[in-house]
Amino acid sequence: MTRTVPTAADRPAPADRPASAGSAQPRLFLRKSLARLSVRPRSILILSVIPLVAIGFGIWGWQHEWVLGVDSAVYRAGAVTLLHGDPLYDSNTLLAEPWWALLPFTYPPTAALLFAPLALIPTQVGWGILTALSLLSMALVIRIAIGALPKPADDGPRWWASPARSTLAFFLVFLGLEPVWRTIFLGQINLLLMALVMLDMLVIISRGSRWGGVLVGIASAVKLLPLVFLGHLFITGRRKEAIRGLIVFLGLQGLMFAITPHDTYRYWTYTLFNTGRIGPVHWAGNQSLAGLMNRVTDLAPWASNAAMAIGAVLLVPAIWLVLKFHRKGQNLAALLVTAFWILLVSPISWTHHWVWVVPLGVLLVSRLPQTTPATAWKRWLGTFVVFFVFISCVLLILPNGRDVELHWKVWQNILGSAYILMPLVLAVTLALRWAFQRRRGNTGLEQHVDTPTSV
16 A cells, blocks of 8 residues: 655645745745854855856956856946947947947846946956856855745655755756856856845745835846736735835836936837847747747747747646645745746747746755655656756757758757746646546545445
8 A cells, every 4th residue: 555645845734824925934034044154164165165266267357358258248238338328229239349249238228227337347357246146146046945945844854954055055066057057158147136036025025024026126127027926926915015016117117218218218119029139039049939839830920929829828727836836835836837937938038047947956856855665756757857958958969050940850849849848747747646636535535435434
């Protein structure tokens, strides 16, 4: 006879503590975490040495005129352009860009304002500082994810529940994830934005702070995709925070309209809808439904619209999963559903946008001990496959660029859509698991009722 082990993640929240308020989760106290860290010199050394090396590398690269951080160079050029009063979107390149980073500025004008500190330092040093901040942001994301996990049972395994050791272990392992090292290599800000969203949604808002929603609004002003998390807050009952974040976002847009009305008007009326300015939608690096549909249909004129329709259909089960996780007090899992849904639906989701695999990895590993020996292999296999997809760099093996993706074979399209398939497979597997458990529970109840004597 098999025995089912009820996991902490599957247990309903206690009746006297509503799960919708997030009280079923342990609260993360950053001050206490930093205090514990201060008495761990080895932990401080590990967490600080890599960011400091990045800054030193940036300084050295500046002195030797190295090519460091293509995207961070564009960020800095956007800030310099704004400060000089030159247009951001009238041409495909900016005068302040170095010769090795001649790319269009595709972010909202508010991003150029927030990038202003980069204008004060050389391009390569800016990459080093952004890298250091990104690495520290990843450590913060890991710590927040650990703090948002359901508390393990008193008699259950606790090898993953030591926040300091787990944060360091995950930090070192996750450096090998392709979205992470590509974000660092390019000088991107994906890790920073993810940290802002998670800090706001899982720490500040969970405490009922009056500042809840502000960081999500700021993150949305840099890249528009975090706006989806305001919708997440709204459907999960945090409407005040959602409105506050929207006000912050709109306030920043109004500020930019006052500062540079030409750029603001042009961005919201033309640049935003010109996806070709960002890059070829069918390139293998675009791991979104729009990228997949354009690749398999040979750039059919209806491909992007079909992708949007599929995304709209997926919205229904996505909202269902978000609400189901939220009612169980599993706010991290609910947040990840929203994050991966927007990655699928966005017209452009470059591989470095998929840094949300970092908190997903924490969640998957935390659940490994919460099963029976007979079924443990399923979770181990699933976790291994997820990590393999993002560590193996399978997308780099396939031929890409110069429209080669339009001639991929079937197996190449499958491998070339590995990031897209990952959340879809996880969602289907989870839904089937819940359906099986519910059916097994109903069958057990019927057998119990039909038994003549039951003591």
